[in-house]
Amino acid sequence: MNARIKSKLPAIALFLMAALALGQGTRITPPKNNYKPADDVKVGREAAAQVSREMPLLSENGEVDNYVERVGANVVAAIAPEYTHPEFRYEFSVVNASDINAFALPGGPMFVNRGMIEAAHSEGEMAGVMAHELSHVVLRHGTAQATKAGSPGVQLGALGGAILGAIIGGNAGEIVSQGTQLGLGTYMLKFSREYETQADVLGAQTMARAGYDPNDLARMFETIEKQGSAGGPEFLSDHPNPGNRYQRISEEARRLTVAPGRRSNQTAEFSQIQASLRRMAPAPTSSEIARSKNTGGGNSRPANNDSPVRSNVEPPSNRYRTFEGDWPFKLSIPDNWQEFGDRSSVTFAPDGAYGTQQGQSVFTHGVIAGVISNASSTDLRTASDQYVSGVLQGNTYLQATGNYQRVRLDGRDALRRRLSGNSPVTNRGEIVDVYTALIGGGQLFYLVEVVPGNAQGQYRTAFDDIARSVRFTY
Numbered sequence: 001m002n003a004r005i006k007s008k009l010p011a012i013a014l015f016l017m018a019a020l021a022l023g024q025g026t027r028i029t030p031p032k033n034n035y036k037p038a039d040d041v042k043v044g045r046e047a048a049a050q051v052s053r054e055m056p057l058l059s060e061n062g063e064v065d066n067y068v069e070r071v072g073a074n075v076v077a078a079i080a081p082e083y084t085h086p087e088f089r090y091e092f093s094v095v096n097a098s099d100i101n102a103f104a105l106p107g108g109p110m111f112v113n114r115g116m117i118e119a120a121h122s123e124g125e126m127a128g129v130m131a132h133e134l135s136h137v138v139l140r141h142g143t144a145q146a147t148k149a150g151s152p153g154v155q156l157g158a159l160g161g162a163i164l165g166a167i168i169g170g171n172a173g174e175i176v177s178q179g180t181q182l183g184l185g186t187y188m189l190k191f192s193r194e195y196e197t198q199a200d201v202l203g204a205q206t207m208a209r210a211g212y213d214p215n216d217l218a219r220m221f222e223t224i225e226k227q228g229s230a231g232g233p234e235f236l237s238d239h240p241n242p243g244n245r246y247q248r249i250s251e252e253a254r255r256l257t258v259a260p261g262r263r264s265n266q267t268a269e270f271s272q273i274q275a276s277l278r279r280m281a282p283a284p285t286s287s288e289i290a291r292s293k294n295t296g297g298g299n300s301r302p303a304n305n306d307s308p309v310r311s312n313v314e315p316p317s318n319r320y321r322t323f324e325g326d327w328p329f330k331l332s333i334p335d336n337w338q339e340f341g342d343r344s345s346v347t348f349a350p351d352g353a354y355g356t357q358q359g360q361s362v363f364t365h366g367v368i369a370g371v372i373s374n375a376s377s378t379d380l381r382t383a384s385d386q387y388v389s390g391v392l393q394g395n396t397y398l399q400a401t402g403n404y405q406r407v408r409l410d411g412r413d414a415l416r417r418r419l420s421g422n423s424p425v426t427n428r429g430e431i432v433d434v435y436t437a438l439i440g441g442g443q444l445f446y447l448v449e450v451v452p453g454n455a456q457g458q459y460r461t462a463f464d465d466i467a468r469s470v471r472f473t474y
Contacts, residue, residue, distance in 0.1 A: 025205040025255050028139065028198050030083075035143035037087045037107075043143075044107030048091065051111060056289065058094040058114060061280065067273050068092050068112055071123065075130050078210035078259075083138040083202065090134070098283040100224050104133035106142040114283045119223055123270040127210065128217030132203035139202065141195045193242040200245055204252040211260070214253035218246045313353045313365050313455075316462035320469070323348070328371060328474030329445060334462055337366060345370030364426055365455065367466055368448040371439070383444045384415045384436040391434065391448075397421040398432060409437045409445070409470050420453070429453035435467060440474040 058064060072092035090108040097113045104110040110133060112126075120126040136142070191199070204214035242248070316334035323339065324330040325346065333339075333348045340347040340354055347354065349366030377383045384404065392398055398421040405416045414437035423430040435447040447467060451459045 025208075026201050026252060028083075028202050030139045031141070031144040031195070031198075032147060033140050033144045034147040035140075037085045037140070040085075040106035040137075040140055040143055041087050041089070042107070044105035044109050047105045048109035048111075051095075051105075051109075052093070055111070056096040056284075058096045061094075061276060063276055064114075064117070064273055065094055067269065068094050068117070071127050072110065072130055074210050075127055075134060075206060078131075078206050079134065079138055080202075080205065080209065085138065085140075088137070096283050097286050097289060099286045101286075102129050102133055104137045106137065106140065108137055110134070110137075114277060118274060118277055120220060120270075121223060122216060123266055124207070124212040124216030125220035125223060126270070127212050128203065128207055128214075128220045131206040131210070131212075132199050132217060135199040135202040135206065136191065136195065139195070139198055141191055141199070145191065145195065196245070197242045197248060200242070200249050201252050204249050205256060208253070208256035208258045211258060213258060214249060214256055218249040221245060314350050315455075315458045316350065318461075320465065322469075327369075328439060328441075328443065328472060329369065330471050330473060331369060331447075331466055332469035333367070333466060363450060364423065364430075365451050365459065367450070367463070368446075369470075370446055372444045372446070373442070378438065378442065380413060380415060380436065380438050383438060384417070384434075387436055387444060387446060388417050388419070388434055391419065391432075395419075395421075397424060398430075407435065407467075409435060409447075409467065410472050412437050412439070412472070423452070426452055431456050433463070437472075439472050443474070445470075445472070 069092045072090065076090045088108040090110065092110050092112070094117070095111050095113045098115040098118075099113050100115045100119045101113045102111065102116050110130065112130065116129060117126055120129075200217065203217055207214045207217060314336060317336040319335045320332040321335045322330060322332050323346070327346070334350070337348045337350050338354070340349070345368050347363060347366060347368045349363060353365035354363050372387065377386070381404070388400065392400065398419040401418045401420050403417075407414045407416050414435055417434045417436075419432040419434065421430060422428065429452065431449075431451055431453050433449040435445075435449075437445045439445050447470065449459075449463045449466075451463075
């Protein structure tokens, strides 16, 4: 296969495994999801196109590419019919990176690092990772987690970058735009442990239907742990151990019957593929790939047209202008702040406080305002807890400080919660104040104020003025 993704497999695959391939496995109920399957396809396709541009695909070895496609097709064909989505299209590509990693994007695109293939002891172990990843896809965990968190950056317009950064994670995230709305870190850095258990169980079931020993999935997790770097295996950083992973997979395997006549004893071809990879030049690490992107292969100019934030940012003006866009609110902001809007929120920041570094959006001073439709609860405290939880999940350096404070926004009951931590962008302490209020139509309004701790005094008056100026138009 050339550098472009070429395999396009329908979710209703070319053939279905016999029903006897499965015993009575555990029934998995997909989590609540406010997005349509077509949304998964859209954001996954957009993210996959970016991965293909930014990461080195293994184009010179068609033997390896075609082999991974065949294994992927077998695994897709084994997905139980009740979990398939006709809209999904499964694409398989090999990334020429030595890190032990693999990731699948919503709607079906999947990327397997060369390092993952080289680390596996059998085709079954490699297929186990693919089955686990595809389980996240068919259970729609990416958009379900966005639904659950109700956090900045989870509206459809920003989902692609957010999910992409979350699933890739680690060093690979340095070379892919991560699309975070706050610019404070990566939203949805990990799948939840609940979703990991679901993917382990459904992955084991899919392996049995495809003719693999489901215990190969548990063995591959052990392989990843043993061969991971001192800093921890990259794959497991985004796929945390639910706590009883190996026992749970083994229990599920005992409930299943492995389909006969499949690829479980195809060790010769797998050994041939590994030998083919060993004859190639060593693959770079994701960090090395990122550095080559950032230097432009020797060019000192920043990669991806970076516009880094500055350390010296102009204080907010004491003159204000009214922002009144296509939103159910309006507010006044300092007239020396710019606005950066999308479908999910609008950010206001002074010159030099909003930019990109290594392809990632960064944001150090200013405010974000937005509305979450279909809020998780009609109780303000519950909806606010879920929103703040999403912010903390996506920006792991932050911690909540103290309890909620009751405030008023445009005469409505509202809550304010302070978060703080050491910003990875500025390497300084950072203060984040989050305001939330329920407005008409089951919507949660949020206003997030961000500033380095040593500049808080300069911004306090402006932040207070902005909060007082909020007017709801719904």
